[in-house]
Amino acid sequence: MWIQRTPDEVSQWQKDTEKQARADGLMMGVMIWAVVVVLLSTGWVLIFQVGMGAQSRWGGRLGTGLPIFALLASPVIFIVRHYAEKKALRKAAGRTICPQCGSGGNGNAGATCKCGGTFVVASTMKWVEK
Numbered sequence: 085m086w087i088q089r090t091p092d093e094v095s096q097w098q099k100d101t102e103k104q105a106r107a108d109g110l111m112m113g114v115m116i117w118a119v120v121v122v123l124l125s126t127g128w129v130l131i132f133q134v135g136m137g138a139q140s141r142w143g144g145r146l147g148t149g150l151p152i153f154a155l156l157a158s159p160v161i162f163i164v165r166h167y168a169e170k171k172a173l174r175k176a177a178g179r180t181i182c183p184q185c186g187s188g189g190n191g192n193a194g195a196t197c198k199c200g201g202t203f204v205v206a207s208t209m210k211w212v213e214k
């Protein structure tokens with residue numbers, strides 16, 4: 085059955101959720117950063133290859149360009165992480181549950197469930213075996 089969480093458990097839930105959101109946000113930030121670095125480096129090398137027409141001379145510069153672009157693109161991690169974290173927290177906060185039948189919902193706290201129960205914010209409830 086679903087029972088109400090104590091205030092301590094609710095704050096613990098919030099801490100866990102924030103931790104999870106931060107970890108997920110960081111992972112997403114690093115992934116997007118890696119894509120940006122590869123795109124920038126590839127584009128940079130292509131521009132020089134086409135512009136200079138000296139492939140052998142500039143093609144070898146990819147190795148030296150990569151750390152520069154990695155550094156230049158690093159704020160991407162923090163920007164992506166910031167938004168991903170906010171989004172995850174908003175989603176977690178909007179999650180609802182009907183304590184009567186266990187149906188999940190989103191952003192519909194206080195709404196009436198099909199079973200006649202009322203949706204409540206999921207963070208305030210926990211499942212225990214009878």
Ligand SMILES: [Zn+2]
Nearest residue numbers: 182185197199
């Ligand atoms: Zn229900």
